[in-house]
Amino acid sequence: MVSAKSFLAKFEIKPVVDSAKKKKGLGPELDLDKASYEQFKQKSLQKTDDLGKYLNLIANKSTESAIANKAIEQAVGLFFSDSSLVETTKPNGDKDQQPIRHYLNRLKLLKYSKVLIEWTDISYVSNLRKAPDGFYYGVISLQQKFSGFIDNKLVYSDVTKKNVEIVLKTYKKEVEGESVELWDVFLNNVGISASRN
């Protein structure tokens, strides 16, 4: 966990207006300085990395059911709540939304024998915005190519843009008898954009 003192604590009492934005007469924008922005970005990417490992287990044909179930629990734990949604597209183009747990359970049943991915090393991370629940919300946009194989045959491939909501949550913890404010990043709703097959 990262200490909130590093950059978030200053936002907890009163939002800090970025000086450049203040000059422009805008606000209350919760911009981070470059170092804090990188810190938040890395932490967010780390969370998605963790989830990727769990998904790997869930999707793998050779994973035992009990282990896959445990991976589902751990993957859900990376999300802001059980009600975080994943947007999907049906073959007829209609969109659908599924709560993360339901989504992962379905994932367990749909197993590619092999998955190959290529991606750009470019990702957009937005500013953080404070919401009424006291947490900070941002979004990460990524571009990826997905290739799915069954019995070594490529059966599906596309390039898409993903928008993943990120929630930054603060909490207090007793450390050596002292209450310390910490923060962590959680994944939230996942939206999809048009894909190129």
Add this chain to the structure above:
Amino acid sequence: MKKSILFLLAIILCLHHYTIAQVISTPISQKEKQDFAFEVKTIDEFIERFNNDQYTLIRQYLETNFPKKTFTRYDLVRTLFNYEEPLWDKGLAAEFVSTICDTTKEKFLDFYSDTWYAQAECLVKYKGIPKKVTITLQVFVSDRTGAAKWVVVGARAPFLDFSKRLDSKKFLNPISHATDFIGLKRAMEDKMFVRNYLTEKFKESHLNKYLAAVATGDIVFQQINQVTYHFLSLDNWLFTAKEYTRPGRNSGWLIQTLSKRTNAEKEDYKKNILFCD
């Protein structure tokens, strides 16, 4: 780490495709990577570029890949227009860019302003039949906490409109009270001419009608088909932005329309286009 991230996102995709067809795999090209860097990926990024903010992805990308070139705010704002079959006038766009980038009185967009709107074209089922509804949203900021949220400020479901037909022969006569308004039952059943029986000051609230239909279960929300943003915050100007999902650098959230509007015209726009009650 990034490999895993993309794996995660790829897995998400797996579920979207129930029918599987064999295709040929081609890697993401250098051009596609570059296109993604230039694409305006969210409306947040649109506002960042418009305002020429620091530490943005596009600035980072340009500084890395074009170190010898200098990019001004003027350059960035010009990239925010849709250049394929544009619905805006060239001369007007040039004037707009010059005006907002005038260093003596620069104009910026504020995410937390109450003078821009998101308008979502939605698909619903009304009594089981697919229909389109437009819902308008706005950012609300708490003065006390600085916290922000999107709130619904308008809706338009044309299929719920009351009939506007008038007939001078249809009214409750001035002696109706004497019969305890015996004609009221017939008036309330006369759906096509219901306006004849209403005050001339009657104003329809599209949002109320929509919410009433949702409450009774007559309307069931299906999905959002498209979102358009309407920016009314800049003096004398009004523009809309929509997402253009296509290959090329000129993609993502771009200016769709641009026009000059007075404050009075903007008020009409809010009422007639954005359906704000």
